Amino acid sequence: MTSEPHHELALLYAWRGGDRRAGDELMRAYYPQVLGFFRLRAPEVADDLTQRTFLACTEGRDRVAGSSFRGYVFGAARKLLYKHLDSTQRDTRLADFRAGQPQSLLTPSRVVALRQEHWLLLRALERLPLEQQVLLGLHYVHGLLVREIGEAMDVPVSTVTTRLARARQALKDQVDTLKAPTRVREALAADLDTWTRSLGPLAAHVPAAR
Numbered sequence: 001m002t003s004e005p006h007h008e009l010a011l012l013y014a015w016r017g018g019d020r021r022a023g024d025e026l027m028r029a030y031y032p033q034v035l036g037f038f039r040l041r042a043p044e045v046a047d048d049l050t051q052r053t054f055l056a057c058t059e060g061r062d063r064v065a066g067s068s069f070r071g072y073v074f075g076a077a078r079k080l081l082y083k084h085l086d087s088t089q090r091d092t093r094l095a096d097f098r099a100g101q102p103q104s105l106l107t108p109s110r111v112v113a114l115r116q117e118h119w120l121l122l123r124a125l126e127r128l129p130l131e132q133q134v135l136l137g138l139h140y141v142h143g144l145l146v147r148e149i150g151e152a153m154d155v156p157v158s159t160v161t162t163r164l165a166r167a168r169q170a171l172k173d174q175v176d177t178l179k180a181p182t183r184v185r186e187a188l189a190a191d192l193d194t195w196t197r198s199l200g201p202l203a204a205h206v207p208a209a210r
Contacts (some may be wrong), residue, residue, distance in 0.1 A: 005067055005068040005069065005070075005160075008029075008066075008068065008069035008070070009064055009068070009069050009072075010022075010028065011023075011025055011026050011069070012026065012057065012058075012064065014071055015057075015058055016058055016060070016061070021028070023054075023058065026054075026069065027054065030069070030073055031050065031054070033051045033142055034053055034054070034073060034074070034077050035047065035050045036075050036141070036142065036200060037074065037081075037137065037138075037142060038050055038081065038193065040137060040141065040199065041122045041137075042081060042084055042085070042135070043136075045084065049077070049081065049084060050077075051190075052075070052080055053073065053076050053077045053080055056080065057072065057073055057075045057076055065151070066150075066151030067147070067150070067151070068147075068148050068151060070144060070148050071144065071147070071148035071149070071150070071151030071152045072151065072152075073139060074142065074144060074148070074149075075152035075153065075154065078134055078138075078152055078153065081134070082130075085130070088204075093131075114202070116180070116181065116184045117184055117187055117188045117195055118148040118198070118199070118202065119179050119180075119189055119196070120175060120178060120180045120184055120185065120186060121195055121196065121199070121200075123174075124171055124174035124175045125171065125172045125176055127173060127178075127202060128167065128174065130171055131163075132163075132166075132167035132170055132171075134153075135149065135153070135160075135163055135164060135167050136164075136167050136168065137195060137199075138152060138153075139164055140193060140196035140199075141196065141197060141199045141200045142200060143197075143200070146160050146161060146164070149164075150166060152165060163164070167190055170190070171192065171196075172189065173194060174188055175188055175192070176189070
């Protein structure tokens with residue numbers, strides 16, 4: 001029996017060849033995940049960037065270098081995110097993305113959906129360099145395996161492991177330094193992994209930015 005990753009790549013090649021049913025199957029499986037990826041970072045254009053991500057996947061004619069469609073589609077999403085940020089922020093000097101889109105999730109109309117721990121976590125995340133934000137998001141929020149992250153970011157697995165450890169420590173350091181009620185900081189620090197993973201459902205259900 002064909003393994004799931006190979007089956008999904010077969011669907012991609014069929015989609016490129018004009019099989020709309022293959023495309024529908026991939027879209028049902030991955031559209032919400034990719035949309036959540038963009039909603040945490042560029043919510044005002046999340047729908048557009050998501051559609052462009054899948055368009056880029058279908059327009060490509062090269063064989064996928066990795067072994068999974070998930071790594072491939074998030075790699076395409078990552079490139080489009082960077083291109084979007086470069087085009088909209090190239091005149092700024094915010095290399096670490098401090099004017100980043102996580103703040104857009106914290107508008108008054110959405111505050112009711114957030115716990116204080118989420119506030120603190122998003123504030124800590126937005127202080128990290130963009131590459132670390134994306135890395136943590138891919139692993140914790142979107143559930144990619146280390147191998148799939150390597151495919152998405154075009155780096156070896158050993159590099160992903162090292163960078164993940166550094167990014168997680170950097171996030172913890174930011175949580176420790178930001179002003180917040182002690183009980184909130186302690187709750188977040190006690191289970192940082194679970195709180196970070198909880199951003200996935202949050203991003204999936206938050207309304208698109210107006």
